[in-house]
Amino acid sequence: MSRAKVLPAREAFASESQAGRHKNWGYVRTSSLGEAEEGGRGRGQEVRFFVGGMCRPAGVFTPRSLPQAGPAPGKGVGLVLRDLSRIGVISDTHGDVAAWEKALEVWGPLDLILHAGDVLYHGPRNPLVAGYGPPELAERINASPVPLLIAQGNCDAEVDQMVLAWPLQSPLVLVQTPFLRLIAVHGHGMDKEAMAGLARRYRADVLVCGHTHVPLLEEWEGIILFNPGSPSLPKGREGPTVGLIEGRTATLRALGSGETLARVELPTG
DSSP states (O other): OOOOEEEEHHHHHHHHHHHOTTSOOOEEEOOSOOEEEEOOTTSTTOOOOOOSGGGOOOEEEOTTSSOSSSOOTTSSOOOOOSOOSEEEEEOOOTTBHHHHHHHHHHHOSOSEEEEOSOOSOOOTTSOOOTTBOHHHHHHHHHTOSSOEEEEOOTTOOHHHHHHOSSOEESSOEEEEOSSOEEEEOOOTTOOHHHHHHHHHHTTOSEEEOOSSSSOEEEEETTEEEEEOOOSSSOOSTTOSEEEEEETTEEEEEETTTOOEEEEEEOOOO
């Protein structure tokens, strides 16, 4: 196999956009290297995977160059995924182990979990829930066989990163699937207009957010806004909720029953 071409990060990002969002690409992880290797096209369901703060891809690898899943220590996220057809969407778990386990049950098999922040700490304005156990939740998240991407929330601190094996990424996470591009932010201090503007800046189809603990799944100025609510401390009339993206369909699910509360067909590119 010939060595992949090395590109500066900005050029690699532009190259991916010009080639089309729905091509089969290789792998990208976030680090401080500031460069990317181009490769991975034409390999079945492998996808190029952009993640990280300020959307600077820093390394692209073929599936044989890294383990199938798991964090790359000191290098941000290290993922090799052959498919991204099922993405679990969650936010504001706030240390609730029981809510996390129930979310896994509702989702079923997944290729990726996208978390919009406030992972472990309950926050000074929130009550302690019955399933509260930040150390245990950290252990379960670290042991997850499904890769996680996490956008740092306003309750996520440096000490949380010390116990989590998956990076708390700030200010956003950018994900490229075979079908669409998603951005995840926690969303504190942002209204719908600001979120839609951020998505347009990075040519994203979907913006995933959290913070309000109130679920939202709607189109706003051409952008799909997806707040999965909170499975731990819900503030909406829907109760505890999580989200699921299956191919080109996004759904909001009730945590207790798994019932679909809302559904949106996503852009096809």
